[in-house]
Amino acid sequence: MMAALLVLALGAAPTVPGAPDAKALLRDSDLRRGGFEKGVTWTLTVESTEEGATTTRSMLVRARDVDALAETLAPPRHKGETFLFNDRTLWFLKPGLRRPIAISARQRLQGEASNGDVASTNYVRDYEGTVAGDEAVDGEPAWRLDLVARTKDVTYDRIRYWISKQRRLALKAEFLTVGGDLFKTATFQYGNRVRVPGGEEIEFISAMTIRDAMGEGGVTVLRYSTPRPEAHAPSLFNVNNVVR
Amino acid sequence: MTGAWKLAFRNLRRHRRRNLVTGLAVAFGYAGLAILFGYGEYAERLLRTSSVYMQHRGHLAVYAKDGLRRAEAKPSAYALPPETQEKIVGALRADPRVELVGRYLLGGGIAGNGCKSFPIRTVGLEPDVEPRIVGHREMIDLWGADGVVPLAGRAFFDAPGVETPIALAPRLARYLEKDRAVSAAAAPPGAPGALDCDAPDIVGRLSGEPFVQLGARTQDGSFGAIEGQAVGIFRASSTEEAKTGVYAPLEVFQRLFDTDRVTYVAAYLRDHRELAAFERDLAARLREAGVEASIHRFDDPVANPFFAGTMAFVGGMVFFIVILVANVVAFSVLNAMTLAAIERSREMGTLRSLGFTRGQLRGLFLREAALLTALAVAAGAAVAVGAAALVRAVDFRFEPPGSGTPVQLHVMPSAGALAGSALFFLVLTLAATFVAVRRKAKARVAALVAEVAA
Structure with a gap:
């Protein structure tokens, strides 16, 4: 109800003069965060620091459109643990479990990172976006978008999202509760390059730094390495095949 | 039994009907309070046991x-x-x-x-x-x-x-x-x-x-x-x-x-x-x-805010009902004793003329009240214990607020609750009696006799 009202309110809000279509901006920025139609693979390292203690986990992430499969590679005691994103359903599997567990994208994976942060981003499908402003992020001109979740099973209820005007990729995000309270912030770096199926080489995310905004001071860095477009068969993301 | 107590007992028997009504008020008030205290003790025990062992x-x-x-x-x-x-x-x-x-x-x-x-x-x-x-x-x-x-x-x-x-x-x-x-x-x-x-x-x-x-x-x-x-x-x-x-x-x-x-x-x-x-x-x-x-x-x-909150509520409820019952009983006794004092003015005057002091006169009425209370409390205790046994026999089960498991209702008062309530009623009836007969006991002998004659 609250989300619907927010969507209506944002829909009625005046757009910024000269602003591009929010959907087009989100589609382009999603591509640079793994939203490949046929598939993409990368290795992800999640490094979280809380009260001086650092924890690291690495995962092999294979994504295709709205699905993703993230297998834990290290540390050894978490090896074999798998997160399967089937559209909006998220399963957790590990050796020794007879059945997968349905989990939430909002649940914490590690440190400040939620389970949903691991997979490719599909904000164009999951959020209703409105260009709400025109601001610079670290000197780079950007559009500020207000995103409101279309459904309850996405990772965040509301996001303030800054997308570079020139490069059309996300520079910064503020994650808000449904009531509008800020609880996490994220910044993005694009040190990777990948060639998309059309032949064009694009910048690809290399790090997402998530900071707690509630005063606990936790920081989690998701590092993306060796990204490569790969055509993944849809069956790869079938929960029955993953369990076997 | 001393002479004063014998006289008090005899007076009780002489005014049987009035004393029966007053005694019933005391008995039912006492039974009600004893059951109420029984319920309070049960609620405390239930919540305590649930908090300590179940939780x-x-x-x-x-x-x-x-x-x-x-x-x-x-x-x-x-x-x-x-x-x-x-x-x-x-x-x-x-x-x-x-x-x-x-x-x-x-x-x-x-x-x-x-x-x-x-x-x-x-x-x-x-x-x-x-x-x-x-x-x-x-x-x-x-x-x-x-x-x-x-x-x-x-x-x-x-x-x-x-x-x-x-x-x-x-x-x-x-x-x-x-x-x-x-x-x-x-x-x-x-x-x-x-x-x-x-x-x-x-x-x-x-x-x-x-x-x-x-x-x-x-x-x-x-x-x-x-x-x-x-x-x-x-x-x-x-x-x-x-x-x-x-x-x-x-x-x-x-x-x-x-x-x-x-x-x-x-x-x-x-x-x-x-x-x-x-x-x-x-x-x-x-x-x-x-x-x-x-x-x-x-x-x-x-x-354990649930325990503390519920006990505070139960305590408040018990206190309110005790005040209510105490008022009803006190006014019943006061009323009955005032009437008795008025009706028995000639007797009081006669006793005074025979040499009874004012204190002895008050003592006689207080003894009567004490005896009446003792009998009423005994009857009330029997009613309370009988009612508690009946509740137990009916095996009424309920799910206490916040609890997921039904329990059997008990309202059996403890010996402490019975004794405490008895003491409370004794003090209450003696106080009401004292207030009722104090003025009459102070009156002069001639006035007492004349009042009746008039």
């Missing part, structure tokens, strides 16, 4: 400093590490007032059946202590021997050969479709793998196997999971627990949360009346041992 709070629980508030959110800093546990357990076991000591690990997470997941609240318990807590005489006194056994299947501590036994709360078992799976008649489990959750026979498949997947955030902040085998459905101590509770051996949940810590250590006393002194001594002993800890009694408003 595993113990008579007092020892947490790490600030652990009550923060141990579940940040167990790495606010739960008790093994060496501290040992010190606390040692200090508790050394005290002869302690009957049992239990270590507990609380946490939150999710439980899944292969299709859906539900939020859970886990309670890790010591399998060698739990049977003694569940089967404690205080529990059996209130819930009966049948009321402390699992609702279905077995208790988690009564499942030899099961590697990861868990017990589910009733509603959670239904949500997970495991309410039939815990019984021995359940079908053998299917092959491991994902389920077709849209298949028409999915409910049958889910209820045919006892396995439940449990997931939670581990102490190091990552996500952990284990598989439990549901062996039974336990009796929940609250409505919330009925929807979310999962019990398992401490070691199972330590594995799930990847920790060797516990949330708190609870002490169960032989006699709860020694709690205040025990708490003082324990605090001193822990300080001496260098343990920084927070001690919370079962009736601590911060640790």
